[in-house]
Amino acid sequence: MTAPTINGTRYPQPVEDLLPAARKLTADLGAVPSRNKLMTEFRIGAPKATELRALLLPTPAKPVAPRLDYAEPIDPNPLPAPVVPEPTPPVIADPTPEPEITPADPPAEASMVGHPDTPTLPTLAAPDRPAVVWPVVLLALPAFVAIWSGWVGLGGLTGFGVVHPLPGIWDSFSINSAITLPIGVETYGAYALYVWLSGRMPERARRFAKWSAIASLLVGALGQVAYHLLEAAGVASAPWWITTAVACLPVAVLGMGAALAHLVRSHD
Template structure:
């Protein structure tokens, strides 16, 4: 302070007027307390302004914030400090598989037996796969009915209900074909059990005609659904 005050007096003499606190701070790079003390000393020494002298242009110092004055934090920072962090979303409980298996086993046995029995009543049975090449290789075509119809119904249901299916046309086709496949499965079970209860050994021709067409219908529906899944031109983003 004692060493700085003579320099300030000489600067004030050249300036011709008592400067403000901010100008003293900007000119001599001092803080607000020291600038106020220097300004008070200059005011006591010069109660009246000195006569004007030759002045030279002095650039107006840029206003700097007072280092002693604490600025308030921004509203966003205050809210960020006050607002508690959101609780993390708990992980969803995994789906247990054993209840589904327990439900599916008896249904699988009943459906398998009904379709195989209906196939026998409608002409499905053992066939030679490679006649003249391997005559002993035979296959009972009655098992193609439960494998084809019920497997397609499960596949179509998965395509319809899965969130990963992006094609709207594939989802729509899978929904209605799944309903149709399940309906055919129920009709087949009803037909077999009614004929078995009546001791029928050969199914009527309308039932035989319908059942014989099922493998072709399943093949066509499966191929159509696979093509719709591969076609992404009408894909829609699912949430």
């Protein structure tokens, strides 16, 4: 037997008659009831519950066209009212401008010793291992013997010999003055060659050392040639022009050595 509806009748009622009761149910629940809830509450079928629920849902508001204000009178094709820009107040310059704030210089990095004023030194690459020099010493020993004997022999042929440099003070002290030739000429040539090729001296000193080193080596070679030619020919006394050139060598070596020492300590 069919249960009575909300109006006391057993027959299905139209949706319009159920709408007030459904609105009251919505107010009691605080939300639109579901389709199943409406079917259970009002004993109606699914199609009618769907229709009833659709009536309970809020109707979306229709979009309202924006109102346009037109200047009077309104023409058939009205134009929007012209927009008048608002006046901008004049900018009054400040008679006392603010001083420019410059960022402070960053503090210098402290060095490894802890002094803030000392700049940090750049990291230097580890120096390469220097080349060994003992082969040069080995090569120089026989050259020293040959050069020493040649210059001393040439000095003997040109008037150099045993002298007493300290007469009245040390009469027994004597020295062969011929040794001044290899010591002066060859030592200066080696030192001038070092100044020229080191690259750590002033340019004027290197230029002077270059030409004087070449001249010293050439004079040394000529001295050796002269001695061996005179010795091979059995000459007991050298010609005057060879004696003159050999006698001037100590003075020339002294002058070139003093000039090179001054140039090495000078600035370009």
